[in-house]
Amino acid sequence: MSSKEQQVLEDFISQNNLKITRQRRVVLNAFLENEEHVSAEDLHRIVKEKESNIGLATVYRTLSLLTQSGLAVELDFGDGQKRYEHNYMHSHHDHMICTECGKIIEFNHPLIEKFQEEVARRNGFTITSHKLDMFGLCADCK
Amino acid sequence: MSSKEQQVLEDFISQNNLKITRQRRVVLNAFLENEEHVSAEDLHRIVKEKESNIGLATVYRTLSLLTQSGLAVELDFGDGQKRYEHNYMHSHHDHMICTECGKIIEFNHPLIEKFQEEVARRNGFTITSHKLDMFGLCADCK
């Protein structure tokens, strides 16, 4: 399997004099094949089903590579562990997090973005990134 | 000194069969007198200038009390440590965080709030809380 994502990772790896290893392929594929917004431990659990002795440290190190190469984005919902979401050809969006079942709904509202820019400009502030998280109950949980 | 905030804390304390101690007063006052958005270590440093052997654990425990009693709000900007901001008679707002100097500008934009509600409704989602953080450079740092 040689997805576009695999190409992106391999390009990044060769541009930095790094090496393509079996473990990195396994972690990347597990990341791509599974649901968005996994934590490192989630991925480690998934990956160990195929390849029993991949270390947690390797998963962390690979996630860091995926983040640097632009394939993944680190999310922090303030619950003490980071999640990673897919980022390849995946445009900016914000999150609604169901505090009951953990479901994450992505959304984007162009006017919200526009007003953010406006508030920033009014304060002489230059935005480099932003995040909007809404916590509450999804339709299934209320 | 017997501010309204002190009253709020003491009410909370007596309603829960807890005790008013010298340390709790010192931490509360340091929290109130100092700039918003302190971390626990910040507060501990400040507090130790007045009262040299207050333990960090006490600061954490008191901050937890302040949060439960509604005087403080926990913030997590994803940099690995929590900050606490004043909450007494302090209405909802979001944050712009300067990644150069650490300055935090608070803002509120009613239309942003309104569109958040709209997006949530459209997805059958009920918001219980939300946060919007914008990272970038403040006017002084660009």
Added chain:
DNA sequence: GTTAATGCAAATGGTTTGCAGGCAT
């Protein structure tokens, strides 16, 4: 063959907890 990557275990750093003595009620 050289150099980077791995797995493991130990280290880190912010936060929390257990405990014996101390203080508010």
Added chain:
DNA sequence: ATGCCTGCAAACCATTTGCATTAAC
């Protein structure tokens, strides 16, 4: 006197790092 609170040190837990070995190049 009772029982919450304190300071200290140890425990926690997600993440990172050091190191000897293994694998990519």
